[in-house]
Amino acid sequence: MAGAAKNSKEKSAANGPTPMMVQYLALKEKAQDCLLFYRMGDFFELFFEDAKIAAETLDIALTSRGSHGGDPIPMCGVPVHSSEAYLAKLIKAGHRVAIAEQTETPEEAKARGGYKALVSRDIIRFVTAGTLTEDSLLDSWAQNMLACICEIGGEVGIAAADISTGHFEVATLAPKLIAAELARIGPSELIVAEGFAHPPVGAIIRPKADFDSASGEQALRVHFALESPSATAHLTRAECGAAGGLLAYLAHAGQGKMPFLKMPVQRSHAEHMLIDRATRESLEITAGQRGGRAGSLLHEADRTVTGAGARMLAADLAAPLMDRQAIEARLELVRWFHDAPLLRDAVRAALRQMPDIARALGRIVAGRGSPRDLGQLRDGLDAGRALRERLGAMEARPALLDRILPALDGHGAMVDKLMRALIPQPPTEASQGGYIAEGYDAALDSLRLAGRDARQAIAAMEARYREQTGVAALKIKHNAVLGYFVEVPARHGDALLRADSGFTHRQTMAGAVRFNSPELHEEAMRITQAGGHAIAAEAAHLEEMLEAAIARRAAIAASADTLARIDVASALAERAVQSGWCAPIFDSEPVIEIEGGRHPVVESALSKGSERFVANDCALAPADRLWLVSGPNMGGKSTFLRQNALIILLAQAGSFVPASSARLGLVDRLFSRVGASDNLAQGQSTFMVEMVETAAILAQATERSFVILDEVGRGTSTYDGLALAWAIVEAIHENNRCRCLFATHYHELTRLTDSLDALSLHHVRAKEYKGDLVLLHEVGPGPADRSYGIAVAKLAGISPHVLARAKDVLDRLEKGRAQTGGIAAGLGDLPLFSAALDAAEAKVDSLREKLTDLDIDALSPRDALDLLYDLKKLAGEG
Numbered sequence: 001m002a003g004a005a006k007n008s009k010e011k012s013a014a015n016g017p018t019p020m021m022v023q024y025l026a027l028k029e030k031a032q033d034c035l036l037f038y039r040m041g042d043f044f045e046l047f048f049e050d051a052k053i054a055a056e057t058l059d060i061a062l063t064s065r066g067s068h069g070g071d072p073i074p075m076c077g078v079p080v081h082s083s084e085a086y087l088a089k090l091i092k093a094g095h096r097v098a099i100a101e102q103t104e105t106p107e108e109a110k111a112r113g114g115y116k117a118l119v120s121r122d123i124i125r126f127v128t129a130g131t132l133t134e135d136s137l138l139d140s141w142a143q144n145m146l147a148c149i150c151e152i153g154g155e156v157g158i159a160a161a162d163i164s165t166g167h168f169e170v171a172t173l174a175p176k177l178i179a180a181e182l183a184r185i186g187p188s189e190l191i192v193a194e195g196f197a198h199p200p201v202g203a204i205i206r207p208k209a210d211f212d213s214a215s216g217e218q219a220l221r222v223h224f225a226l227e228s229p230s231a232t233a234h235l236t237r238a239e240c241g242a243a244g245g246l247l248a249y250l251a252h253a254g255q256g257k258m259p260f261l262k263m264p265v266q267r268s269h270a271e272h273m274l275i276d277r278a279t280r281e282s283l284e285i286t287a288g289q290r291g292g293r294a295g296s297l298l299h300e301a302d303r304t305v306t307g308a309g310a311r312m313l314a315a316d317l318a319a320p321l322m323d324r325q326a327i328e329a330r331l332e333l334v335r336w337f338h339d340a341p342l343l344r345d346a347v348r349a350a351l352r353q354m355p356d357i358a359r360a361l362g363r364i365v366a367g368r369g370s371p372r373d374l375g376q377l378r379d380g381l382d383a384g385r386a387l388r389e390r391l392g393a394m395e396a397r398p399a400l401l402d403r404i405l406p407a408l409d410g411h412g413a414m415v416d417k418l419m420r421a422l423i424p425q426p427p428t429e430a431s432q433g434g435y436i437a438e439g440y441d442a443a444l445d446s447l448r449l450a451g452r453d454a455r456q457a458i459a460a461m462e463a464r465y466r467e468q469t470g471v472a473a474l475k476i477k478h479n480a481v482l483g484y485f486v487e488v489p490a491r492h493g494d495a496l497l498r499a500d501s502g503f504t505h506r507q508t509m510a511g512a513v514r515f516n517s518p519e520l521h522e523e524a525m526r527i528t529q530a531g532g533h534a535i536a537a538e539a540a541h542l543e544e545m546l547e548a549a550i551a552r553r554a555a556i557a558a559s560a561d562t563l564a565r566i567d568v569a570s571a572l573a574e575r576a577v578q579s580g581w582c583a584p585i586f587d588s589e590p591v592i593e594i595e596g597g598r599h600p601v602v603e604s605a606l607s608k609g610s611e612r613f614v615a616n617d618c619a620l621a622p623a624d625r626l627w628l629v630s631g632p633n634m635g636g637k638s639t640f641l642r643q644n645a646l647i648i649l650l651a652q653a654g655s656f657v658p659a660s661s662a663r664l665g666l667v668d669r670l671f672s673r674v675g676a677s678d679n680l681a682q683g684q685s686t687f688m689v690e691m692v693e694t695a696a697i698l699a700q701a702t703e704r705s706f707v708i709l710d711e712v713g714r715g716t717s718t719y720d721g722l723a724l725a726w727a728i729v730e731a732i733h734e735n736n737r738c739r740c741l742f743a744t745h746y747h748e749l750t751r752l753t754d755s756l757d758a759l760s761l762h763h764v765r766a767k768e769y770k771g772d773l774v775l776l777h778e779v780g781p782g783p784a785d786r787s788y789g790i791a792v793a794k795l796a797g798i799s800p801h802v803l804a805r806a807k808d809v810l811d812r813l814e815k816g817r818a819q820t821g822g823i824a825a826g827l828g829d830l831p832l833f834s835a836a837l838d839a840a841e842a843k844v845d846s847l848r849e850k851l852t853d854l855d856i857d858a859l860s861p862r863d864a865l866d867l868l869y870d871l872k873k874l875a876g877e878g
């Protein structure tokens with residue numbers, strides 16, 4: 001095994017652990033529940049439980065080395081040069097890793113403590129899902145958020161950051177809104193203060209002291225070098241606490257080395273449409289059912305051409321806006337690109353070539369910047385400058401563009417310097433040099449020239465030696481251990497081994513003999529010296545350029561944001577053109593008037609099979625705000641419900657929408673309860689989940705909200721389900737008074753139109769043609785005439801005799817329903833429903849009234865007979 005320590009250090013001494021083990025255990029103590037990558041030469045090695053976990057996750061061999069307390073020590077290792085790939089796998093599997101590096105060379109250790117001295121090691125970094133900056137460990141199109149929450153004085157502070165780009169935000173929330181806010185942020189790592197009530201599953205608990213609001217505010221001031229206390233005065237105590245917790249965690253993860261962060265943006269949850277986790281999942285906004293992007297709205301809408309654009313679009317869709325002006329500003333920019341196809345193409349072609357400067361900057365500020373990262377800044381900022389000139393020269397620019405374009409200015413001096421200093425394609429690895437361009441530094445050029453001269457001299461020497469010795473196979477080679485040497489095949493070795501040959505023997509191999517010569521030694525020295533000086537000179541230039549980039553980090557990050565916004569707007573314009581999406585119009589009234597609406601994901605799936613999507617209208621307004629949608633299974637109810645929710649979401653994110661026209665009143669909260677998704681992993685039954693989510697909707701939906709409910713109640717027995725659905729519709733109509741689409745198979749619910757005046761009935765059309773069911777996917781007014789369940793079963797291929805039997809059973813059930821009034825018989829007693837029944841009861845009561853008022857003794861036989869006729873008539877009418 002490479003990198004193994006000396007045996008003497010590994011064996012367990014009879015009287016206690018070896019010095020190496022003592023060092024390892026101390027580092028492991030510091031690493032706590034993180035896996036410890038312990039550097040040994042060219043390997044990172046893991047021991048004990050860590051080794052077992054890593055071997056299993058990485059599918060690498062588990063061996064053992066030495067013993068501890070009498071037991072063999074399990075061990076596995078990964079080569080340092082390929083460790084990123086292994087790290088990525090461990091992080092994906094949910095682990096965190098502490099990297100323990102050698103902090104001195106073996107020579108330094110020897111000089112310090114003699115031959116047996118152990119090289120000192122320390123943890124230099126914790127690699128965790130939320131603190132990554134490496135390209136290879138991140139998805140270019142997705143944000144990578146680290147979030148932090150704490151509670152101070154009854155309020156919850158949230159701080160969230162993507163350190164790969166420097167994005168940093170804080171917010172204060174009421175505790176009940178935490179889940180929705182976390183669902184929007186979608187952190188890959190969540191930090192929670194010790195003692196936080198009900199920490200979310202998987203959260204990492206950190207000491208309470210890290211979240212102290214006064215020290216948090218102080219930490220912000222120090223980190224951002226803020227001189228005036230007023231710079232943080234707008235932040236709440238909860239926000240300062242959360243930001244402090246986040247900074248403390250980052251300092252811990254980087255072991256003092258802080259990553260790139262912009263000044264925190266203070267968010268108010270009222271800025272965004274509130275969308276809880278269940279709604280996000282059911283609408284598949286940024287992730288499809290299987291977790292990835294496939295099948296999601298984001299996937300369907302995304303035509304961005306840069307990683308930064310894709311990340312911004314994901315963030316926009318995750319947080320639709322509530323500010324009409326801000327939405328309209330975004331829309332204006334999309335429309336501008338929509339109406340200018342040539343410009344759009346040119347801008348997208350330019351953006352496509354641009355490197356990801358936000359992430360390059362993130363690596364630079366985190367202290368892991370490479371020549372390649374500087375090359376990316378150079379190319380990205382230069383292309384940004386060209387784009388700025390082009391767009392700035394256009395007429396009738398949208399206001400938003402005018403606002404963001406200036407952020408592309410001001411990098412001229414830096415870009416020019418990087419252009420002169422760097423070669424066109426600088427490498428990621430700096431240690432070998434070669435990335436500073438010729439002509440940038442005369443001293444460096446002459447060092448390189450000296451090296452080149454010496455290499456040429458060595459090449460000439462090789463030719464001369466061949467001639468001199470008569471050995472045509474003689475070669476001058478180089479390796480890391482010997483440096484330069486002369487090599488001849490073994491059978492020619494004797495000629496050079498002679499004392500007067502001018503060569504000194506260095507090594508005999510199986511098939512070759514290796515020599516040195518004073519002349520070769522001299523040239524080799526020249527190369528090494530010149531090379532070493534050249535590398536040092538390049539490193540000094542690199543350092544200086546990295547520092548310069550760090551000093552300009554805020555301006556570079558602002559440029560990256562501008563480019564991302566231009567990418568998002570031009571991509572949404574492209575998407576709109578591709579499928580004929582329209583610009584939504586906003587209205588101050590809480591209306592939803594959508595004509596020709598489509599579900600973008602279903603439409604695109606159908607178009608792959610050359611099927612046509614049937615567009616449908618939706619018209620909700622205060623006086624007709626609750627639609628009950630019925631119709632056959634597979635008829636398109638769920639699709640209709642979702643498409644309206646998605647159209648609203650796209651519109652408020654500043655996108656065109658898949659419809660022929662859309663007039664919308666802003667929606668403050670969007671709720672969707674669609675389908676019965678199992679949540680067994682969390683120990684809750686389907687029905688329980690359904691009710692928990694519905695309860696949240698009833699508690700939170702306002703008059704400005706939009707709710708879609710799909711077959712709520714179907715997760716339990718028919719009677720219970722109908723009863724709940726009934727009560728829920730009433731509550732939404734009477735209490736929440738929000739816009740709502742409610743899909744149901746309970747035909748009985750249609751009776752609610754009698755009592756709920758803002759409720760109307762709609763259905764998805766179907767017809768039977770030659771005994772087969774044809775689903776038209778058209779939404780029309782009125783209730784469905786029947787449920788077609790058996791016809792759908794026939795479509796699905798249920799065998800004819802099972803269908804025939806089902807028909808018999810259905811006939812009997814329907815007969816029973818006719819006789820008893822069905823399962824909803826008797827619902828008229830409900831207070832809200834009583835109006836309809838009162839009319840009937842009024843007639844029964846007039847009969848009773850007449851009988852009660854009657855004085856039988858005062859009646860003549862003739863009057864009695866007349867009265868009987870009257871009563872009979874009255875009863876007949878009842």
Ligand SMILES: Nc1ncnc2c1ncn2[C@@H]1O[C@H](COP(=O)(O)OP(=O)(O)OP(=O)(O)O)[C@@H](O)[C@H]1O
Pocket residue numbers: 602606612613614615616631632633634635636637638639640764777778
């Ligand atoms: N407007 C439409 N145009 C064309 N095809 C559609 C349309 N709406 C739905 N479909 C097709 O019908 C399928 C079923 O739609 P959906 O799931 O919305 O039906 P549903 O009425 O909710 O069914 P169920 O009651 O069984 O849940 C979709 O997967 C899609 O292929």
